[in-house]
Structures are given as C-alpha cells and as structure tokens.
Amino acid sequence: xxRTACVHxxxxxxxxxxxxxxxxxxxxFVLTPHLLVxxxxxxxxxxxxxxxxxxxxxxxxxxxxxxxxxxFLDSLYLSVTATLFCLLLGYPFAYLLSRLxxxxxxxxxxxxxxxxxxxxxxxxxxLKLLMGxxxxxxxxxxGLGLIDSPxxxxxxGFAVTFGLVYILFPFMVLPLISSFDNLDKTxxxxxxxxxxxAAQRFWRIIVPLTMPxxxxxxxxxxxxxxxxxxxxDLLGGARNLLLGNLIKNQFxxxxxxxxxxxxxxxxxxxxxxMLAVYARANRRIQRKGGLDDANFA
Amino acid sequence: xxxxxxxxxxxxxxGQEVLSALSLSVRQGEFFTxxxxxxxxxxxxxxxxxxxEQPDEGHIKLEQTEISKTRAEFRPVNTVFQSYALFPxxxxxxxxxxxxxxxxxxxxxxxxxxxxxxxxxxxxxxxxRRPDQLSGGQKxxxxxxxxxxxxxxxxxxxECLSALDYKLRRQMQIxxxxxxxxxxxxxxxxxxxxxxxxxxxxxxxxxxxxxVQQIGTPREIYEAPSNLFVAQFIxxxxxxxxxxxxxxxxxxxxxxxxxGGVREVxxxxxxxxxxxxxxLLRPEDLRxxxxxxGESPPGFxxxxxxxxxxxxxxxxxxxxxxxxxLRASEFFDENDPDFDYRINESVWVDWVHGWEHVIPQRxxxxx
Amino acid sequence: MRISRSLPPxxxxxxxxxxxxxxxxxxxxxxxxxxxxxxxxxxTWKWYDKLWxxxxxxxxxxxxxxxxxxxATLATLLGLLMAxxxxxYRFPFKRTASALLFILMLSPDIVLAITFLIVFMALGLxxxxxxxxxxxxxxxxxxxxxxxxxxxxxLDRNLLEAAQxxxxxxxxxxxxxxxxxxxxxxxxxxLLSFTLSLDDVIISSFVTGPGYEILPIRVFSMVKVGxxxxxxxxxxxxxxxxxxxxxxxxxxxxxxxxxxx
Numbered sequence: 001x002x003r004t005a006c007v008h009x010x011x012x013x014x015x016x017x018x019x020x021x022x023x024x025x026x027x028x029f030v031l032t033p034h035l036l037v038x039x040x041x042x043x044x045x046x047x048x049x050x051x052x053x054x055x056x057x058x059x060x061x062x063x064x065x066x067x068x069x070x071x072f073l074d075s076l077y078l079s080v081t082a083t084l085f086c087l088l089l090g091y092p093f094a095y096l097l098s099r100l101x102x103x104x105x106x107x108x109x110x111x112x113x114x115x116x117x118x119x120x121x122x123x124x125x126x127l128k129l130l131m132g133x134x135x136x137x138x139x140x141x142x143g144l145g146l147i148d149s150p151x152x153x154x155x156x157g158f159a160v161t162f163g164l165v166y167i168l169f170p171f172m173v174l175p176l177i178s179s180f181d182n183l184d185k186t187x188x189x190x191x192x193x194x195x196x197x198a199a200q201r202f203w204r205i206i207v208p209l210t211m212p213x214x215x216x217x218x219x220x221x222x223x224x225x226x227x228x229x230x231x232x233d234l235l236g237g238a239r240n241l242l243l244g245n246l247i248k249n250q251f252x253x254x255x256x257x258x259x260x261x262x263x264x265x266x267x268x269x270x271x272x273x274m275l276a277v278y279a280r281a282n283r284r285i286q287r288k289g290g291l292d293d294a295n296f297a
Numbered sequence: 298x299x300x301x302x303x304x305x306x307x308x309x310x311x312g313q314e315v316l317s318a319l320s321l322s323v324r325q326g327e328f329f330t331x332x333x334x335x336x337x338x339x340x341x342x343x344x345x346x347x348x349x350e351q352p353d354e355g356h357i358k359l360e361q362t363e364i365s366k367t368r369a370e371f372r373p374v375n376t377v378f379q380s381y382a383l384f385p386x387x388x389x390x391x392x393x394x395x396x397x398x399x400x401x402x403x404x405x406x407x408x409x410x411x412x413x414x415x416x417x418x419x420x421x422x423x424x425x426r427r428p429d430q431l432s433g434g435q436k437x438x439x440x441x442x443x444x445x446x447x448x449x450x451x452x453x454x455x456e457c458l459s460a461l462d463y464k465l466r467r468q469m470q471i472x473x474x475x476x477x478x479x480x481x482x483x484x485x486x487x488x489x490x491x492x493x494x495x496x497x498x499x500x501x502x503x504x505x506x507x508x509v510q511q512i513g514t515p516r517e518i519y520e521a522p523s524n525l526f527v528a529q530f531i532x533x534x535x536x537x538x539x540x541x542x543x544x545x546x547x548x549x550x551x552x553x554x555x556x557g558g559v560r561e562v563x564x565x566x567x568x569x570x571x572x573x574x575x576x577l578l579r580p581e582d583l584r585x586x587x588x589x590x591g592e593s594p595p596g597f598x599x600x601x602x603x604x605x606x607x608x609x610x611x612x613x614x615x616x617x618x619x620x621x622x623l624r625a626s627e628f629f630d631e632n633d634p635d636f637d638y639r640i641n642e643s644v645w646v647d648w649v650h651g652w653e654h655v656i657p658q659r660x661x662x663x664x
Numbered sequence: 665m666r667i668s669r670s671l672p673p674x675x676x677x678x679x680x681x682x683x684x685x686x687x688x689x690x691x692x693x694x695x696x697x698x699x700x701x702x703x704x705x706x707x708t709w710k711w712y713d714k715l716w717x718x719x720x721x722x723x724x725x726x727x728x729x730x731x732x733x734x735x736a737t738l739a740t741l742l743g744l745l746m747a748x749x750x751x752x753y754r755f756p757f758k759r760t761a762s763a764l765l766f767i768l769m770l771s772p773d774i775v776l777a778i779t780f781l782i783v784f785m786a787l788g789l790x791x792x793x794x795x796x797x798x799x800x801x802x803x804x805x806x807x808x809x810x811x812x813x814x815x816x817x818x819l820d821r822n823l824l825e826a827a828q829x830x831x832x833x834x835x836x837x838x839x840x841x842x843x844x845x846x847x848x849x850x851x852x853x854x855l856l857s858f859t860l861s862l863d864d865v866i867i868s869s870f871v872t873g874p875g876y877e878i879l880p881i882r883v884f885s886m887v888k889v890g891x892x893x894x895x896x897x898x899x900x901x902x903x904x905x906x907x908x909x910x911x912x913x914x915x916x917x918x919x920x921x922x923x924x925x
Contacts, residue, residue, distance in 0.1 A: 014834050018749040023757060025742060026764045029802045033779030034767070036786060093679055096672045108676065110914055115683050117906035121865045121880050122899040125887040126686030129693075136689065169683070189349055190382035192369040194396035194447065204395075208386045220770070227774030230865055230884060244774045244866070251778060251870065261782070264775045271770060284386050 034268075041261035059262035068246075072263075075243045078157060078232075079225040082164035086172040086221045087214065089165070094176035094213075109177070116170045124234050127163050128154065131235070155237035163231040168224060172217040179213025211281040219274045226267055243267060300325045300483050301346060301451055306355030308341055315341050316507045318355070323451070323485060324500075328477050330486045332494040333504035334530065339487045342504075343453050346485065348372045359450060370399075375444035376453040379460070381436045383428040389415070389439050390424040396447040414446035417476065434465050441473075445480060452477075454486045458493065470497050491531045495519060503527045519579075521565070521654055528577050528656075535583065535623045537576040538658070541568045550655070552576065556597060556619045564655035573658040580612065580626035582652045585638075586645040596647030599623070601638040613638055615646055687903055694896035711893040721882055721894055725901075728862060728879035731793070735800035736857035740850055742801060743808025748838065750809070751816045769806035773866035776803055781870045791873030799871050800864065804857035811856070815849040816842070848916040855909040855916075862902060 042055050062068055097105055115123065130136050131153040138150040153159055183206065191201045207214075229244035236242075243263060250260030301323040308316040315338045323329045331339040344350045345357060348369030357365040364372055375396070383392050393411045402410070415421050418438035428436060437457060444452055454473075458466045474497050477484045488494055494501050495515040503510040503518060503526075511523040522528035525536065539552040542559065549563050552574060562576060586596070602622070603614035615623045623646055629636060638644070694712070698705040715721060749755070750762060768776070780799040789795055819842070827841050865880040872881050879898070886892045 014838075015749070015753050018745050019753060019755045021742070022746045022749045022761055023755075025746075025802075025805075026761050026768075029780070029783065029798060030764045030768050031760075033783035036782045037775075037779050040782060089679065092675060096676055108680075110910065111680065112683065114907055114910050115687050115903075117859045117863065117910055118687060118899065118903045119863050119865070119880065119883075121883055121887075122690070122895065122902065123686060125883070125895055126690045126899070128887070129689065130686055136685070166682070166686070169679075184380070184382065186378050186380055186382040187384060189347075189369070190376070190378055190384070191395070192349070193347055193374075193376045194443070195370045195399035196395070197370060197399075200399060205384065223770070223772040227772040227777075227866060229774070230869075233884075234887060247774055247778060248869070251781065257782070260778060264778050267772060267775055271772070271775075275770070 037261045037264055037268075040257050041265045043258050045256045045258050056258075059256075059258040062259060063262060063266065071241055071246060072243065074239070075226065075241055075246065078160055078240065078242060079164070079222055081157075082161045082168065082225050083172075083218050083222040085161065085165045086169055087218060090169060090172035090176055090217065091214070094173045095180055097173070098177050098180035112170050112173065116167070120167045120228075121230055123167060124163050124231050127159075127166060128234055131159055131162070154235060155240075157236065157240045159235035160232050160240045160242070163235045164225045164228060167228070167231065168221045171220045171224070175216035175220070176210065176213045179210040179216075183209050208284070211284070212278060215274065215278045215281050219271075219278060222274070223267070223271055226270075298325045299323060300360055301485070302356075302358040302361075303342070303345070304356045304358075306342075306345065306352045306357065308338075308345065308350060308353055314507060316345075316352075319507065319509060320355075321502055321509060321512065323483060326481050326483055327499040328474065328484045328486065328497060330488060330494040330498035330501045331504060332488055332491060332501050332530075335489055337504045338507040339489075339504050340455055343376070343455050343485065343487050346451070347374055347376050347453055373449055374451040374453060375447050375449040376455065377437075377440045377444050377457045379456045381428075381440040381457070383436055383439055383443070385428050387427075388424065389420065389426050389428075389431070392428070392439055393443045393446050395443065400447070410446055411442075414442040417445070417479075418442045418472075433461055434469065437461065437469060441476070445476070445482065449482065451483045451485060454484060456487055456489070459488070459490070466493075473497065495531070503530065505530070522577065522656070524656060525575055525577075528575075528654075533580050533624050533626075535578045535580065537578070539574050539576055541570055541572045541574060543570065544568070550574075552655070556617060556621065558597070561650065562653050562655050563651050566655065566657055568655075568657060575656050575658055577654045577656065578648050578652070580624040581610075581628075582648055583623060583625040584647050584649065585613070585615070585625055585627065586647065596645045598643065598645055601640055601642045601644060604638050604640065606637075611637065615644060617646070687899065690896045690899040691903060693893065694900045696893075699893055711897045715894045715897045718894055720877070721886075721898075724877050724879045724882035725898065727876055731796050731800055731878060732858045732861035735797055735804060735861045736854045738797075739801045739804035739808050739857045740854045743805050743853060744812055744846070744850060746805065747809045747812035747816060748842070751813060765806045765809055768803065769810070773803075773864070777867040777870035780867060784871060790875075791871055792876040793873075795871040795873065796868060796876065796878065799867050800861045803864070803867060804860050807856050807860065808853040811853045812846055812849045815846055819845055852913045852916045855913050859906050859909050862905065 041059055042057060044054060044056050044058070063072065097108055100108070132138070133150040133152065133154075135153075137153060138147075141147045142150065153162075187205055187209070188201055191205045196204065226242060227244035227247070229242055229248045232240055232242045232245050247260045247263045250256045250263065254260075299322040302321075304320045305318045306316055306320070307314065307318055319338075319342065321342075331342055333339045341350060345352055345365075348364070348367060348371075352365050355365075356363055359372070359374070384395065387395070390411055393414055394407050397407045397410060411424075412421070415424065418441055420435060420438050420442065423431070423435065423439075428439070431439065437460075440457065458469050458473075461469060470493060473484070473486075486494075486497065495518070498515055500512060501515055501518050502512045505526050511518060511527045513521075513523075518527065519531055522531065522534075528534045528536070538555040539560070540555075542551045542553050544550055545561065547563075548565065549561055550568055551559060552562050553559050554576075560576075564574075568574060584596075597617050597619075599615040599617040601613050602616045605612045610626045610628055612624065612626045615625060617623065625646065627636075692704070695707050695709070696704055697708045697710075715725075746761075746765070750758065771779075776799070780795070780802070784791060784795045784798075824837060824841060827837050832840060862879075865884065868878055868880050869884070872878060883895055883898065887895055
C-alpha cells in the first residue's frame with residue numbers, strides 16, 4: 001500500500017530531468033555550434049586564435065573572387081552531376097522495386113542497404129582498385145575488345161562522380177520508393193481512362209506525384225556529395241575538388257576559419273533552400289513527407 | 298440498339314475464374330446496373346469495358362465495333378472511380394479539363410466545356426479548389442464532371458456512392474438519375490446495394506460467382522426472380538418447398554407443400570408432374586389472421602416471436618409449427634391505429650392466390 | 665509497347681552487380697596471395713596475420729570499435745530520453761528541439777564536422793577520445809529519436825492512461841509499460857548508431873586528436889598512398905559486422921511488425 005502511495009506522487013523531477021537533458025544537449029552541441037559557425041564566418045582570420053574581432057564580410061566577398069568562384073562552381077558541378085546520375089539510375093530502380101511483391105522488395109531493399117553500411121571510405125578505396133589502369137574495368141573493356149590500351153579513369157571528374165553515385169545511390173532510392181508506394185495506382189487508371197498515353201501519364205501524373213521523393217532524394221544526395229572530400233582525395237585529380245575539400249583545407253591546412261565557415265554557411269543556406277522547395281512540392285500534392293519535422297512534433 | 302455487348306467473356310486471375318462465359322447487352326441511353334455481392338465479378342466487368350483488363354476469351358463490342366484489343370486510353374468510355382481518383386496535384390478545373398487536354402481540344406473550347414460540366418454538377422464556383430478542400434459529395438461530383446465532360450459513349454460508375462453517408466447517397470442517386478436523363482448517355486453502374494439498384498436503374502443485371510443470374514427491369518427482378526439466389530439477394534423473401542401434384546388449366550398447378558397442405562398456384566414456368574418447386578412470397582405479400590375458435594382457415598398456424606415497428610410498416614417474425622420462420626410486413630391500417638401483435642400470440646398466415654412466385658428447384662438456365 | 669519482360673530484372677541485376685562488385689572484390693582479395701590486382705593466386709591468411717601484427721592499425725580498429733560501442737550505447741540512452749520528453753511532455757522550446765534534431769539529421773557531415781570542431785575549440789576541449797565520443801553521440805541522436813519516437817507514436821495512448829488509472833506514476837509508467845514496448849526500437853537504434861559511428865569519416869577527421877587515432881583516419885592515410893591488403897581485411901571485418909547488425913535490425917523491426925498485427 002505504501003508503495004502505491006509513493007508512486008502516486010507525480011515526479012516532476014523525472015520529467016524535468018528529461019527535458020533539461022534534451023534541451024541542454026541540443027543547445028550545447030547543436031544550436032551553439034551552428035551559431036558559432038555563423039559567427040566565425042564574419043570574423044577576421046588569425047593563425048593562432050583561428051578567428052578574432054573585428055567583424056568583416058571579407059570571407060563572403062572572397063567567395064566571388066574568380067579563383068574561388070571557379071573552384072566553387074567546379075565542385076558544385078561534380079555534386080550536381082552525381083545527384084542527377086543517382087536520380088536517373090535510381091528512379092527506374094525505385095519504380096521497379098516498388099512494383100515487386102513485398103517479400104522480394106524487402107529482400108532487395110535490405111541487400112541494397114547492406115553495402116552502404118560498410119565504411120564508405122573503404123568502399124571508395126575499392127573503387128580505386130576497380131578503376132585503376134590494371135583494374136577490373138579496364139581489363140573487362142580490353143577483354144571485350146572495346147579498347148586497345150587502358151584508359152585513364154582514376155584521378156578525373158568522372159571517377160569522383162562515379163564514386164559519389166556509388167556511395168550515395170541508396171539515399172536516392174529510399175525516398176523514391178516511399179514516394180512510389182504512396183502513389184495511388186487508380187490515379188494512373190483514371191489518367192488512362194481520360195485518354196492519357198504512357199508518356200503523358202509519366203510526365204503529368206507520375207512525375208508530379210513523386211516530386212517530393214525526387215526532391216528529398218536529391219536533397220540527401222546532393223548535400224553530402226558536396227562534403228565528401230575523401231572521395232575527391234582518393235579518386236579525383238588535383239583539380240577535381242569538392243566543397244568539402246575546400247572547407248577541410250581552410251580548417252586543417254590554411255587555418256582560415258572564417259572563410260571555411262563562410263563556405264559551410266553557404267552549404268547550410270543551400271540546404272534550407274532545398275528544404276523550402278521540398279516543402280512546396282509536398283504541399284502541392286497535399287502530403288506530409290517522410291522528411292517532415294512533424295515526425296517529432 | 299445495343300451500345301455495349303459482351304459475348305461469352307471469361308476472365309481468370311491466377312487460375313481463379315472470375316467471369317465465366319458472361320454475355321450481356323446494354324442498350325443505347327439506358328441506366329444499366331450490375332448488382333451483386335462483393336467478389337461476384339461485377340467490378341471486373343466494368344474494368345473490362347473500360348479497358349483496364351483484357352478478357353481471356355470472348356468479345357466486347359462498342360456499337361458493333363470489337364474493342365477488346367483497344368487500349369483504355371483510346372476507348373470512348375469514361376469511368377467514375379469508387380475512390381474518385383481525383384488528381385491531388387491539380388485543382389478542380391484542371392481535373393475536369395484533363396481528358397479534353399489529352400484529346401487536344403482547343404483551349405478556348407476546354408474552358409467553356411469544363412465550366413458547363415461544373416455547372417451541371419453545381420460546382421461552378423469551385424474551379425480553383427484542390428481536391429483536399431472538397432467534401433465527399435463534392436469530390437464525387439467533380440469525378441462525375443471529369444468523366445462526362447468528355448462526352449463518352451458510355452459512363453461507367455464503380456460503386457461510386459458507397460463512400461457517402463446515407464442521406465447524401467439518396468440525394469446523389471436522384472441527381473445521377475437526372476443527369477443521365479439530361480445527357481442521354483448510357484450509364485453502367487456497379488453496386489452491391491440492391492435498394493440503390495432498384496431505385497435508379499432501367500435494367501438490372503444480377504451477378505453471382507462470375508455469371509449472370511438474371512437481367513431485367515427492377516420490377517421483374519423483384520417480383521419475378523428467376524432463381525432462389527436472386528430472390529434472396531434482392532430484399533427479403535419467404536420460401537416454401539413443394540411438389541407439383543397436377544397441372545391445372547390456365548398456368549396453374551396443384552402443389553403439395555412440405556409443411557403439409559395443398560395449394561393451387563400460378564406460374565410462368567412449365568413444370569412436370571412430381572417436380573420440386575419453390576414458392577416465393579415477399580413479406581408484404583403475406584396475410585396474417587387471428588384464428589377464431591372452432592374455425593380452421595386456410596394457411597399455416599404459427600405464433601409471433603418478434604415484432605418490429607418501423608414507422609411505415611409493422612414487421613413480424615412468425616414461427617410455424619414446422620419450425621420454419623416467416624417474415625411478414627404489413628402496412629398500417631388507418632382504421633386501426635392500435636394494430637399490433639403480442640409476442641407468442643397465435644396467428645394464421647396465408648397469402649392471396651396469384652401473388653406467389655413459383656420457380657423450379659432445379660437450377661435454371663438464364664434465358 | 666509493353667516493356668520487354670526481361671528488361672526490369674536485368675536492370676535490377678546490373679545495379680546490384682555494381683553495388684556489390686567492389687566490396688566483393690575486397691573480400692576476395694583479403695584472402696588472395698597476390699598483393700596487387702584482383703587475379704586469384706591462391707588462398708592465404710597472411711593479411712589477417714599482418715593486420716594482427718600491425719599495432720597501429722589494430723589499435724585504430726579497436727579505438728573505432730570502442731568509440732562506436734560507447735557512442736551507440738550513450739546515443740541510444742540519450743535518444744530514448746529525448747524521445748520520451750518529446751512524446752510525453754510539453755515544454756518551452758519543444759519545437760526548437762525537434763527542429764534542431766531535424767537539422768542535425770539533414771546537415772551534411774562536413775557542416776557538422778566544423779560545428780563540432782568550433783565548439784570544442786570554444787569550450788577548450790582537447791581533441792581526442794571525448795571530442796570523438798561527443799560528436800559521434802550527437803550525430804547518431806536524431807536516428808535514435810526518430811526510431812524510438814515512431815514506436816512511441818504507434819503506442820496506444822489508452823494503454824498509458826490505463827496504467828495511470830491503475831496507479832502507475834511517471835517512473836513506473838516508463839519502466840513497466842514504455843520500456844518493454846520500446847525494446848526492439850532500442851535494439852535497432854543501437855545497431856544503427858554503431859554502424860553509423862563505424863562508417864563515419866568526415867566528422868572524425870575534424871575532431872580526432874593525435875592521442876586517439878581511429879580507423880578511418882589511419883585507413884585514409886594508408887590508401888592515399890597506395891594499395892594495402894590490410895585494408896581488404898578490415899573491409900571484410902567491417903562488412904561482416906554491418907551484415908550482422910543489418911540482419912539483426914531487420915529481425916528486430918520485423919518482429920515489431922508481427923507484434924502489431
């Protein structure tokens with residue numbers, strides 16, 4: 001009886017502890033760091049103290065200098081190409097998987113995810129072996145008689161793009177599959193009934209209705225792709241740099257933290273821009289998407 | 298003239314036969330209903346006509362032209378889907394205009410025709426709404442407008458009222474009927490609701506297990522069901538079993554009932570002597586009498602075991618001495634407002650000669 | 665008109681070949697006598713032996729495993745508390761908290777890496793074990809919270825009210841009702857965090873210190889120079905680990921589904 005009486009006392013201490021832990025961890029290790037990055041981006045670089053007063057927007061103006069702008073645009077180009085290839089390969093793949101029976105579908109999804117849980121650095125290294133001058137790809141092509149001598153695949157923009165696609169492909173497929181799952185098949189029948197050809201059904205019904213999946217996929221492929229410096233380091237040449245390489249360089253080599261932070265802030269801004277587009281696409285088809293923060297709310 | 302004709306159409310899904318050699322013919326401009334319990338294959342018939350499925354055997358003709366190989370997008374028929382299937386990323390106007398756009402109708406004409414169609418379903422001011430901003434009944438109307446705006450030869454409606462509540466469903470039934478009359482388009486309507494089928498249709502096809510049980514006007518279906526399934530599926534019915542003893546003149550027979558007693562009945566069917574028959578009576582065709590002492594009126598003795606007041610009628614369940622239960626439904630007599638039964642009250646049940654419907658017990662071939 | 669029937673399986677097969685080819689090659693090569701190339705020259709354990717005697721690499725591997733183990737455990741615990749707080753209580757800045765978790769999940773690793781680096785510098789924390797642990801816990805958190813929260817959401821609220829009605833206080837409610845229900849989600853979260861932590865390269869590169877070298881950093885410097893068969897061995901071991909945890913997760917979440925029906 002006494003025990004029952006004890007637990008009847010509501011323990012605000014318990015709930016308060018939970019709330020305090022939640023807010024303080026997120027505050028200290030997520031909110032503050034992000035604010036600090038933004039602040040650092042408008043400080044003056046300093047070799048010993050990393051960033052000091054006074055405030056300056058020099059880091060942001062430097063982004064527009066031809067030297068950096070070129071590197072920035074080149075890295076953007078690599079990531080965009082990788083994202084598009086992921087989409088082109090992933091869209092039909094997700095479509096086909098979504099049309100399989102539940103058992104096959106889950107088995108194949110599982111098989112797709114397993115390799116992407118192996119360290120991606122090691123998988124990049126594996127590609128390096130495949131794409132080398134005496135690697136499997138070249139041997140295969142020569143064996144088939146398509147080429148006479150090995151072609152230089154490594155240390156090129158192609159190799160970096162290939163690596164990014166290889167590593168990020170599952171991230172594209174997952175949101176696409178859930179988009180295809182949410183696609184009501186009777187809508188396609190309705191479109192047929194109203195005289196839409198296969199191409200018309202694809203462009204007017206399937207694409208708009210899977211747009212949230214397309215954008216979500218692009219979002220979670222493109223953003224990491226910008227940062228994967230080790231892919232460019234291992235597979236790319238001196239000129240095939242990703243934004244991640246620039247940022248890493250500013251922080252760990254050049255010790256220009258404000259400029260590195262400004263680059264990151266740019267990346268964060270791109271993220272929010274894409275999120276806004278995603279939210280809009282979702283609203284357009286009246287659906288809450290898988291990436292919605294209503295997941296926690 | 299028939300607008301849609303199915304001849305000996307069969308369809309199997311994974312070895313399971315859904316339709317077996319089904320034939321039907323729908324006349325130009327009629328409201329034709331396919332009625333049956335769920336799983337009877339009625340939706341498959343609709344999907345075959347729409348072109349979403351191909352028949353394994355048989356022919357489908359639209360105005361004498363074979364269409365079973367024509368793809369759905371090229372058939373001049375349109376469907377109103379059970380779930381409405383409105384495109385969620387388009388507003389009402391765009392939804393209704395979709396079919397016209399696909400048919401490359403000039404823009405100016407599209408506007409006029411869409412507005413006309415929307416006016417017809419009383420949704421003139423809803424052009425800019427998105428499907429999720431509409432009520433169930435409004436979605437239903439958009440779905441109808443989206444289909445009829447294309448001026449189809451046949452409009453297919455797949456249980457499209459089933460998601461609505463009772464009152465709205467009644468209202469939409471009336472509107473659909475009016476719309477059909479106004480447009481003069483042939484409607485093929487699929488439903489499992491027999492009341493709906495009877496009240497809306499020019500003709501009804503009753504389906505069971507992939508084959509036609511009966512095709513006829515609502516009155517024929519209700520009053521002269523061709524077999525026991527139709528009789529029991531449409532409304533309530535009392536069934537007596539009997540054996541034909543003798544043929545009498547004027548389409549009459551003398552039948553010995555399984556409960557005892559002999560009755561004279563009329564039937565459009567031809568029976569041989571000794572043939573087993575079902576005598577069918579609707580609850581409203583039964584007559585109930587109080588027995589007076591010493592008298593033994595015709596009919597069967599029984600007692601009231603349940604009575605239900607429904608407003609318009611008094612429905613009672615009567616158990617005969619043989620154990621069989623009968624349902625009777627009587628309209629109130631203005632002269633006798635207190636008319637009612639007590640539970641366990643002893644009564645006699647009978648019917649007016651000629652109101653019975655007699656069918657053979659052997660399975661009948663559909664004519 | 666209809667797409668040829670053999671095309672879809674062919675396409676799926678091609679994609680899977682491309683996905684698996686590289687790692688399969690690594691695994692095979694980890695047993696191959698030949699140091700260079702993929703041509704099979706005979707079976708050997710010598711690269712495993714070599715890894716065993718490469719103290720620096722072995723230490724880095726063990727460091728990675730212990731970081732992954734500790735981070736997964738603490739992230740699961742912390743994520744559980746957060747999910748409970750977000751599910752059970754109203755509190756100021758709740759929306760901010762969920763938005764922060766969302767940002768955390770979506771931010772590219774490179775951005776998180778520098779935010780961690782900057783905050784550790786600002787706090788004056790020596791880079792090494794603690795900085796690695798804290799950052800690994802933090803980037804695993806949103807995945808734990810999502811998994812646990814999803815299961816909490818599937819929980820019948822009446823169940824909790826019934827428990828309260830029968831006299832359960834907040835703590836016993838959590839201990840007796842919520843935790844047992846959450847067990848599969850917690851298991852899956854732990855395994856997911858463990859693999860995420862082992863997989864990380866980018867964040868670790870920024871917050872690692874000279875005193876506590878972990879695997880990706882070591883491997884990175886090895887593979888940058890050239891071919892090293894020990895990396896094949898590590899790849900094989902890591903693949904085995906992730907295969908096992910992926911299967912366990914699938915099992916845990918599958919059982920969860922069964923219980924629901």
